[in-house]
Amino acid sequence: VTVAPLAPMPESGLAEAGAMLSIEDITATEEAEAMRRDFVANVSHELRTPLTALIGFVETLRGAAKDDPVARERFLSIMAREAGRMNRLVGDLLSLSRVEAEERQRPRATVDISAVLRGAMQTLQPVAEAAQVRLLRSGETGALPVVGDPDQLTQVFSNLIENAVKYGGSGGEVTVHVEALAHEPVSRGPALKVAVIDRGEGIEALHLPRLTERFYRVDTHRSREQGGTGLGLAIVKHIVARHRGRLKIESEKGKGSTFSVILPRG
Numbered sequence: 001v002t003v004a005p006l007a008p009m010p011e012s013g014l015a016e017a018g019a020m021l022s023i024e025d026i027t028a029t030e031e032a033e034a035m036r037r038d039f040v041a042n043v044s045h046e047l048r049t050p051l052t053a054l055i056g057f058v059e060t061l062r063g064a065a066k067d068d069p070v071a072r073e074r075f076l077s078i079m080a081r082e083a084g085r086m087n088r089l090v091g092d093l094l095s096l097s098r099v100e101a102e103e104r105q106r107p108r109a110t111v112d113i114s115a116v117l118r119g120a121m122q123t124l125q126p127v128a129e130a131a132q133v134r135l136l137r138s139g140e141t142g143a144l145p146v147v148g149d150p151d152q153l154t155q156v157f158s159n160l161i162e163n164a165v166k167y168g169g170s171g172g173e174v175t176v177h178v179e180a181l182a183h184e185p186v187s188r189g190p191a192l193k194v195a196v197i198d199r200g201e202g203i204e205a206l207h208l209p210r211l212t213e214r215f216y217r218v219d220t221h222r223s224r225e226q227g228g229t230g231l232g233l234a235i236v237k238h239i240v241a242r243h244r245g246r247l248k249i250e251s252e253k254g255k256g257s258t259f260s261v262i263l264p265r266g
């Protein structure tokens with residue numbers, strides 16, 4: 001931090017205040033710059049891992065596996081999986097930057113949360129079936145209007161339900177529970193609470209505060225194996241913030257997790 005030393009100037013409180021401000025400005029700029037560098041390093045690493053695998057398999061297909069149809073098929077399916085991973089990562093990065101850019105603009109449409117949840121659950125039904133997970137709906141099921149962005153709210157609940165299925169343990173149940181709150185203390189008015197509940201592996205308390213950071217995962221290997229990008233909850237956090245809502249995470253290791261979104265109505 002480079003700040004010119006302040007000569008004592010008893011009559012000019014203003015100059016001192018000015019210098020104080022610039023110290024804070026520089027610190028904030030440096031912090032933002034460090035975060036940006038970290039983010040670029042993380043993105044590069046996340047892209048490089050599948051890319052290295054793709055380059056390696058191209059070489060193998062040209063060489064050793066050239067005349068072996070069984071090996072060729074196996075390598076091609078790994079390559080398709082890695083390309084899919086890169087595609088999802090780029091898609092999530094674009095979503096994240098769009099959501100961040102719009103965060104200050106309040107959404108204006110009237111959205112029926114019941115319809116949003118129905119859509120998200122329908123889309124994820126095949127994923128749930130593949131994992132032998134039952135998707136259940138409880139609580140209020142009638143029309144539940146809020147002011148919001150329908151695509152972004154669909155993304156929030158899709159990400160949460162997909163995580164609950166992925167980390168909820170196969171053979172289990174995932175419940176989407178909706179409650180109308182007459183008075184929510186933080187937004188000081190009526191609100192809707194949507195809870196996505198799983199009885200899966202749960203999360204240790206020490207991870208909870210960092211879960212919505214970009215690329216933060218409890219178990220990187222497991223997240224990758226499940227096709228995760230590590231950006232899902234970061235996207236959720238920004239969309240919920242844009243809707244002036246709250247994300248609440250409750251979890252107990254070995255027992256399961258509840259991710260609740262509380263949206264002000266009105």
Ligand code: ADP
Pocket residue numbers: 159163164167168198200201202203211216217218219223224227228229230231232233234257
């Ligand atoms: P990912 O693409 O890795 O799933 P997310 O941002 O969606 O990224 O989630 C971050 C991490 O939070 C995951 O890697 C996982 O460790 C943890 N997590 C998210 N949802 C759950 C859940 N329902 N149960 C247990 N762990 C979860």
